[in-house]
Amino acid sequence: MAHLKKILFGLIGASMLAPAANAAEEVNVYSYRQEFLVKPLFDAFTKETGIKVNVVFSDKGLIERVQAEGDNSPADLIFTVDIGKLNDAVDAGVTQPVTSPTLEENIPANFRHPDGLWYGMTTRARIIYASKDRVKPGEITSYEDLADPKWKGRLCTRSGKHVYNVALIASMIAHHGKDEAEAWLSKVKDNLARKPQGNDRAQVKAIKEGECDIAVGNHYYYGKMLHDEKQKPWADSVYLVFPNQENRGTHVNISGVSMTKSAPNKANALKLMEFLSGAGQTLYAEQNFEYPVNPTVEWLPEVKSWGEFKSDTLSLAEVAELRKEAIMMVDRVGYND
Amino acid sequence: MDEAFSAHSVIDEARPVRHSGGGPWLLAAFALAALVVAPIAALVWIAFNPAENIWPHLFSTVLGTYLSSTLILMTGVGVSVVLVGTGTAWLVVSCRFPGRRFFEWALLLPLAVPAYVIAYTYTDLLEFAGPVQTGLRAVFGWETKRDYWFPDIRTMGGAIAMISLVLYPYVYAMARAAFLEQSVCVLEVSRTLGSTAWRAFFTVALPLARPAIVVGLTLALMETLNDFGTVDYFAVRTLTRGVFDTWFFMGNPGGAAQIALVMLVFVIGLIWIERSSRARQRFHHTSTHVRALPGYRLTGAKRAGAILACALPILLGFVVPASVLGYYAYEYFEQSWTADFLHYAENSLKLSLISAVATVAAAVLLGYAVRLNPGRGVRFASRLASVGYAIPGAVLAIGILIPAGALDNAIDAFSREQFGFPTGLLLSGTTTALVFAYMVRFMAISFGAVEAGLGKVTPNMDLAARALGHGPFATLRKVHLPLIRGSLLTAIVLVFVDTMKELPATLVLRPFNFQTLATYVYQYASDELLEQCALAALAIVAAGILPVIVLSRAISASRPGHRQSV
Numbered sequence A: 001m002a003h004l005k006k007i008l009f010g011l012i013g014a015s016m017l018a019p020a021a022n023a024a025e026e027v028n029v030y031s032y033r034q035e036f037l038v039k040p041l042f043d044a045f046t047k048e049t050g051i052k053v054n055v056v057f058s059d060k061g062l063i064e065r066v067q068a069e070g071d072n073s074p075a076d077l078i079f080t081v082d083i084g085k086l087n088d089a090v091d092a093g094v095t096q097p098v099t100s101p102t103l104e105e106n107i108p109a110n111f112r113h114p115d116g117l118w119y120g121m122t123t124r125a126r127i128i129y130a131s132k133d134r135v136k137p138g139e140i141t142s143y144e145d146l147a148d149p150k151w152k153g154r155l156c157t158r159s160g161k162h163v164y165n166v167a168l169i170a171s172m173i174a175h176h177g178k179d180e181a182e183a184w185l186s187k188v189k190d191n192l193a194r195k196p197q198g199n200d201r202a203q204v205k206a207i208k209e210g211e212c213d214i215a216v217g218n219h220y221y222y223g224k225m226l227h228d229e230k231q232k233p234w235a236d237s238v239y240l241v242f243p244n245q246e247n248r249g250t251h252v253n254i255s256g257v258s259m260t261k262s263a264p265n266k267a268n269a270l271k272l273m274e275f276l277s278g279a280g281q282t283l284y285a286e287q288n289f290e291y292p293v294n295p296t297v298e299w300l301p302e303v304k305s306w307g308e309f310k311s312d313t314l315s316l317a318e319v320a321e322l323r324k325e326a327i328m329m330v331d332r333v334g335y336n337d
Numbered sequence B: 001m002d003e004a005f006s007a008h009s010v011i012d013e014a015r016p017v018r019h020s021g022g023g024p025w026l027l028a029a030f031a032l033a034a035l036v037v038a039p040i041a042a043l044v045w046i047a048f049n050p051a052e053n054i055w056p057h058l059f060s061t062v063l064g065t066y067l068s069s070t071l072i073l074m075t076g077v078g079v080s081v082v083l084v085g086t087g088t089a090w091l092v093v094s095c096r097f098p099g100r101r102f103f104e105w106a107l108l109l110p111l112a113v114p115a116y117v118i119a120y121t122y123t124d125l126l127e128f129a130g131p132v133q134t135g136l137r138a139v140f141g142w143e144t145k146r147d148y149w150f151p152d153i154r155t156m157g158g159a160i161a162m163i164s165l166v167l168y169p170y171v172y173a174m175a176r177a178a179f180l181e182q183s184v185c186v187l188e189v190s191r192t193l194g195s196t197a198w199r200a201f202f203t204v205a206l207p208l209a210r211p212a213i214v215v216g217l218t219l220a221l222m223e224t225l226n227d228f229g230t231v232d233y234f235a236v237r238t239l240t241r242g243v244f245d246t247w248f249f250m251g252n253p254g255g256a257a258q259i260a261l262v263m264l265v266f267v268i269g270l271i272w273i274e275r276s277s278r279a280r281q282r283f284h285h286t287s288t289h290v291r292a293l294p295g296y297r298l299t300g301a302k303r304a305g306a307i308l309a310c311a312l313p314i315l316l317g318f319v320v321p322a323s324v325l326g327y328y329a330y331e332y333f334e335q336s337w338t339a340d341f342l343h344y345a346e347n348s349l350k351l352s353l354i355s356a357v358a359t360v361a362a363a364v365l366l367g368y369a370v371r372l373n374p375g376r377g378v379r380f381a382s383r384l385a386s387v388g389y390a391i392p393g394a395v396l397a398i399g400i401l402i403p404a405g406a407l408d409n410a411i412d413a414f415s416r417e418q419f420g421f422p423t424g425l426l427l428s429g430t431t432t433a434l435v436f437a438y439m440v441r442f443m444a445i446s447f448g449a450v451e452a453g454l455g456k457v458t459p460n461m462d463l464a465a466r467a468l469g470h471g472p473f474a475t476l477r478k479v480h481l482p483l484i485r486g487s488l489l490t491a492i493v494l495v496f497v498d499t500m501k502e503l504p505a506t507l508v509l510r511p512f513n514f515q516t517l518a519t520y521v522y523q524y525a526s527d528e529l530l531e532q533c534a535l536a537a538l539a540i541v542a543a544g545i546l547p548v549i550v551l552s553r554a555i556s557a558s559r560p561g562h563r564q565s566v
Helices: A002-016 A035-049 A062-072 A083-091 A101-106 A163-176 A178-191 A200-208 A220-226 A232-236 A266-277 A281-288 A301-305 A316-321 A323-332 B003-007 B023-047 B055-060 B063-094 B100-106 B115-126 B131-140 B156-181 B184-192 B197-226 B229-233 B239-249 B253-278 B300-331 B339-372 B376-384 B393-419 B431-455 B459-467 B472-483 B485-501 B504-509 B517-525 B530-558
Strands: A026-031 A052-057 A077-080 A119-131 A214-218 A238-241 A252-259
Touching: A026 A035, A026 A062, A026 A266, A035 A052, A035 A266, A035 A281, A035 B517, A062 A077, A062 A083, A062 B393, A062 B504, A077 A083, A077 A266, A083 A163, A083 A252, A083 A316, A101 A266, A119 A163, A119 A200, A119 A266, A119 A281, A163 A178, A163 A214, A163 A316, A163 A323, A178 A323, A200 A214, A200 A220, A200 A232, A200 A238, A214 A220, A220 A232, A220 A281, A232 A238, A252 A266, A252 A316, A266 A281, A316 A323, A323 B055, A323 B239, B023 B253, B023 B339, B023 B376, B023 B393, B023 B431, B055 B063, B055 B253, B063 B100, B063 B156, B063 B197, B063 B239, B063 B300, B100 B300, B100 B530, B115 B131, B115 B156, B115 B229, B115 B300, B115 B517, B115 B530, B156 B197, B156 B229, B156 B300, B156 B431, B156 B485, B184 B197, B197 B239, B197 B253, B197 B431, B229 B239, B239 B253, B239 B393, B253 B393, B300 B530, B339 B376, B339 B431, B339 B472, B339 B485, B339 B517, B339 B530, B393 B431, B393 B504, B431 B485, B431 B504, B459 B472, B472 B485, B485 B517, B485 B530, B504 B517, B517 B530
Parallel strands: A026 A052, A026 A077
Antiparallel strands: A077 A252, A119 A214, A119 A238, A119 A252
16 A cells, blocks of 8 residues: 555656746647647758747647636647637737748738738638539539539538638628528538538548538548548549639638747747748648648649639638628528538 | 335434544545636636627527437437446346356446547448448448438437447446445345345335436436537537537637536536435445345346347447457558557556546545535535536636636746746646546546445444544544445546546647547547557557456455455
8 A cells, every 4th residue: 555655646746747848949839730730840840940849739729728828828839720710819819920021921911910910821722522423524613503402412511610611601701791691501501411520521431422422621631532542432533623713713721820929939939930931831731732821832743733723812811700600600591400 | 215115225314423523624625626616617707708698699599409419318328328237237246147257347348438439430330331331232232322221320329329338337337336235135135025036126226226326327427418529420419519619619618608507507407306306315234244145047038138238238339349449450550559659558547547546535535524524515515526527528628727827827926026936837738737637527426436435334333433532534544445445446447447538628738749549549530530540549448448357356346245256
């Protein structure tokens, strides 16, 4: 018993000495983006600069964590996977403006906050996946077409409240106004082949299995599926449609970075941001088949082969603002029921 | 209360006696309860400051769906876990049939499988592209989904089945411990009075075990209510969904906290109804009669039925998911077996062990303080300390962030002012904060088990020990702890296994560069890449097996009259 006690106290003692991240050359990241996707980037950064990158990944609650930790928060940077979370961070008052000639040169103005409260690092297109066997090329060309009754029982999407769909719906509200957008969403709902479920890949899989003929999803899942032995057949059963090429262009979202107000390693954090917007762009995009925000960086040949496209230039700040309206609209039309 | 029952059970209607010398215990208990309740208080505080009133929107849109699916899910899970858990527990304790000794511990195994993992594995098996449907198509020559009907796993029924399969062990563990701790006397008396096996079960064993079964059921229902992973994956929209939507998508933490608190009131209501229906009956055993239970020898169809009833939950809740994981782990072994893997496993094991011991120690403190000072105040405080389990993990984690951050910053400010140096964050972002989170989350499990155990020790024992000159602490150590050893071990193992599986709070609260097996599994599984993390998922399951076996032996050994049979 006494022995056991010793071990336990030893363990508890050891747990108190948890890795405290405050040595000199490092930068601390709270990431909404999966760790295995950002890790290779951070390794490359460390290799080049000698600065260590510490990470906490969680898909929820990190902004709340920075808020609760207050002025003493160890976090320097917040990484997110869509515009909504960047906006939340700004609203929560946990970000600080960053001005850097390098960042401003590398990142086009529509992909960064006017005061430098966030910077986009990659873009991702919300596209339509169509069955090679059952959908003729040109049969669907726009988001508006998703509401066409000819797709009744043939459309699959993930939850209407997922951030990617919410951003798309918000962009529809911005372009068509609330009433028209709601009528559209309601008709889209009527076309659903099944209750929204699973992630974007699961929708493509459903096309392969014949449950539906078209699906909405982020473009990079195509690459991820092509490079997975089990999922390749799913990707092989579809082709990509970049919507609205004849008018405003395809809706794109960003993954991005914000510097926290309390950042203890400000200089290193800035270095990491600049690295990601420059030398790190190719690697960043490569990890996930995304598009670099830096226009001077070449797309991956494979990503290029899926097609170049015109993207919607609607300000992402406006999309972020309409997000709540979009979510309430999803509830109102009973999209997920 | 029927007459037959009260005739051959021991009912002590007297209130437990207030003992002297409980003051420090009371104080410690209140302090501990305050600490554990702080995160919930933080949520209440958030609830009073909503960004806007969320209810009109909810009422006019999705509230009906949320409420009805929550009720259906809870009813379905509740009925299933009580039937399976109590039924199998009674079979293995009171009947004799081949395999009984194996089933005794194996019935606990599904507990080691996280609900989100069992959901993923069954979906992999039963979906259109899975081996089952592919096989059927090959046999019958069907081609598309439109050619035949197959039950869809991603439905309410599927969710009830998945959740019940991994949660019935709570009821099983509690009910079995209760059946085992029942003095042989009451059962023998009931037999000599001519009760049949069934009658003895329904009129004696079941009512006596009711508090324990209810503890198990309550745990299962709270876990169901706080589950997000499974219902999200199966697109079942419960109130938890509403909490998440409102908080994380609509940016209205106040509104979300309000929904979470409504859920909490719901659970407290359930517990209260159960408790008041038991009113003031208390059952203590007057004897720890030393003899093995005789057991009903089963033959023929009954024997086959008993074997099937015990084998099926194990097969579906453990063997099937573990085999799927095992197959993937084998296929993807090279991708999964990394140096990091062992490190994550070590993190998980250490955290779970420390949390289990700390949580149970805290529960003993609370439970014993209530026993020493059976006043309303401390009783209420101890109940309140148990509600953390019904709150979705991610939400509870945010409730923890707030007091932890406030405390850290207060200490830092004080230290800067008084001593001129910053202390920074002492608690936030450390493994200590994680252990605290697990304690808040799993207090219900350990407190429930401890309370059920203590409740069965007659107050005469306390009086005797105290009369013989022992203080409250010595009495606890020499009398109570040995007597409730089985319940304590049950509690430790349940918290251990639950901590191994815990995900949402770990994600939000963990230190930098810190992975547990559960967080590692999640980042792949959430992307439907189960294969790549199957080894880690299997490790979570495996880590749960050993303590489950230890637990089962300890419970058997703790039974009054147990003879170590070789």
